[in-house]
Amino acid sequence: xxxxxxxxxxxxxxxxxxxxxxxxxxxxxxxxxxxxxxxxxxxxxxxxxxxxxxxxxxxxxxxxxxxxxxxxxxxxxxxxxxxxxxxxxxxxxxxxxxxxxxxxxxxxxxxxxxxxxxxxxxxxxxxxxxxxxxxxxxxxxxxxxxxxxxxxxxxxxxxxxxxxxxxxxxxxxxxxxxxxxxxxxxxxxxxxxxxxxxxxxxxxx
Numbered sequence: 001x002x003x004x005x006x007x008x009x010x011x012x013x014x015x016x017x018x019x020x021x022x023x024x025x026x027x028x029x030x031x032x033x034x035x036x037x038x039x040x041x042x043x044x045x046x047x048x049x050x051x052x053x054x055x056x057x058x059x060x061x062x063x064x065x066x067x068x069x070x071x072x073x074x075x076x077x078x079x080x081x082x083x084x085x086x087x088x089x090x091x092x093x094x095x096x097x098x099x100x101x102x103x104x105x106x107x108x109x110x111x112x113x114x115x116x117x118x119x120x121x122x123x124x125x126x127x128x129x130x131x132x133x134x135x136x137x138x139x140x141x142x143x144x145x146x147x148x149x150x151x152x153x154x155x156x157x158x159x160x161x162x163x164x165x166x167x168x169x170x171x172x173x174x175x176x177x178x179x180x181x182x183x184x185x186x187x188x189x190x191x192x193x194x195x196x197x198x199x200x201x202x203x204x205x
Contacts, residue, residue, distance in 0.1 A: 024142060024157070028134060031164045034127040035120050037171035041178050041185065042069075042116050049181050051110040060176035063103070068177070069119035070108035071099060072170055079163040080126045086146045086156050087133065093147045094154075123167070134160065 042065060050066045063071070078097055085092045106112070134156075142157045179185065 024134075024137075024139070027157075027160060027164060028131060030168070031134070031160055032127060032131050034167055035124045037168050038120065039171070039175045039178050039185065041182055042120070042174060045116065045178075045181070047110070047113055050116060052177075052181065054177060054180070058180060060180055061173045064108075065116065065174065065177055066110070066114065066119075067103060067108045068170055068174055069116055070114065071103065072167060073119040073122045074099070074102055075166060076123045076126045076163070079159060079166075080130050082146065083130060083156055083159055083163075084133070086144050086159070087137070087141065089146075091146065094149065096149055 045065060051064045053064050054060045054062055056062065061068070074097075082094055085094070102108070108114070137156070143155050145153045145155045148154045175185075
């Protein structure tokens with residue numbers, strides 16, 4: 001089980017807070033890529049492989065593939081709702097969500113056997129839906145903000161940057177899990193990380 005804050009939309013992780021904002025167009029290209037970052041072999045796993053957990057010495061994070069994908073889908077729901085609230089409301093106060101409670105519950109458990117394709121489809125759909133809205137924003141709207149209970153003021157730009165980075169980094173560790181189970185397969189993945197739970201701890205830390 002994860003120790004400490006993975007991220008889950010509750011804040012900024014690793015060196016992400018120090019990054020300079022990218023041009024909106026470039027960021028949206030990465031944001032829309034979304035699930036294309038995932039190794040497609042994820043759809044070939046058996047239920048047993050999808051629910052396999054990993055040891056700390058394996059370097060692929062501790063979570064099963066099902067937990068990782070479930071976490072990403074729930075985080076995407078959080079990001080999507082927060083972005084839409086900031087666009088619609090003036091200075092909303094965001095609420096926290098306890099991603100650890102989700103991971104500790106049976107919501108991603110092997111009993112449900114929620115298919116990997118369902119989690120991936122949910123992320124893809126939310127990305128496409130939200131991207132259409134983001135493409136309509138003016139530069140001023142990108143700077144609209146909300147108040148995060150722990151991180152303080154956060155803009156739409158920062159939320160989109162973070163949501164983009166979140167999927168990219170979990171995708172890197174998804175590939176590591178698949179390589180351990182299925183053998184190594186060449187694929188370029190973004191560097192970085194977002195916490196000890198999924199294994200994507202920043203190399204800079």
